[in-house]
Amino acid sequence: MPVHRSGTARKRRLTAAGVLLAAFSFFLATPSSADTDAGADAGAAAPPARGSAYMGIGVAAHDGRSGTPTSADVTQTEGVDVSGYQGNVAWSTLWNSGVRWAYTKATEGTYYTNPSFTQQYNGSYNVGMIRGSYHFATPDTTSGAAQANYFVDHGGGWSKDGKTLPGSLDIEWNPYGAACYGKSASAMVSWIADFLNTYKARTGRDAVIYTATSWWTQCTGNYGGFAANNPLWIARYASTVGTLPAGWGFYTMWQYTSSGPTVGDHDKFNGALDRVKALANG
Structure with a gap:
């Protein structure tokens, strides 16, 4: 037992x-x-493939979601911006809807050119739009000067034909890594200045700066030194543009939505069509 x-x-x-x-x-x-x-x-958070970035890739997550612009005191002219993501664009449809100007992504870093650039850049021009091209900046890969030269050599040039806008520097959230590309505010300002100075030396025009206020504040320390020469293209998906980056008292263009008709990103030019032509003519 x-x-x-x-x-x-x-x-x-x-x-x-x-x-x-x-x-x-x-x-x-x-x-x-x-x-x-x-x-x-x-x-x-897995990053997208290199080269796939486009204007406003980080805007919805950081600086606005959606909204219809409120009426402005001045006439505004509808525009659109496109990248390789859109492929062949129905330009006649956009023209008939009232779009009168367009920007096409030409390049990114020093490693990517838009395979749909010719159809998009020439197609907008052929239906009567005033058009330009933009460069998606990657300050962590090569210098500002190198990227400005690459941009000019691959579709970012300018000619005084009355229908070509100056090139635009798309400087915003890094879709491939750290938001500010691993740079301090002073280093970022230096990189941007390097790009802008090189672009002007190559083309004779001051480039348009596309950015969002929250990114600009975070990554440049809200630097105001470019406002005197470089037109501002502000990105904010809301009913108003909100606070602008330091130095700029007004915006020239406003990307107000990524869900517009026909093509996703729609924009307002802060003025009538004659002002769009004036910017094209320099």
Whole structure:
């Protein structure tokens, strides 16, 4: 009888130890909620393919979601901006809807040219629009001067034909990594100045700066030194443009939505069509 009790107790102890061991092993093998959330965030934050960036790629997440612009005191002229993402664009449809100016992505960094550039750049021109091209900046890959030269050499030039707008520098959130491309505010300002100075030396025109106030404040320290020469193209998906970056008392263009008709990104030029032509003519 004592032997029987001893065997039973031993089995109970072994069984209890087994249960505890299994529970401990399950705990080690099962990720915590924090681990799961981190994995989900990592998956969601996976960067897109190089070259696939476009104007406003980070705007919806950081600086506005949607909204219809309120009526302005001056006439505003509808525009559109496109990239390789849109492929062949129905320019006649856009023209018939009232769009009168357009910008096409030409380049990114010193490694990408838009495969749809010719159809988009020439197509907008052929239906009567005043058009220009833009460069998506990647300040962490090459210098501002190198990217300005690459831009000019691959569609970013300018000619005084009355229908070609000066090139635009798209400087905004980094879709491939850290928002400010790993640069301090002063280093970012220097990079932008390098691009702008080189572009003007090559073309004789001051480039348009496309940006969002929140990014500009974070990544340049809200630098105001470019406002005297470089027209501002502000990005904000809301009913108003809100606060502008330092130095600019007004915007020249406003990208107000990424969900417009026919093509996603629609814009307002802060003036009538004759002012769009004036910017084209320099």
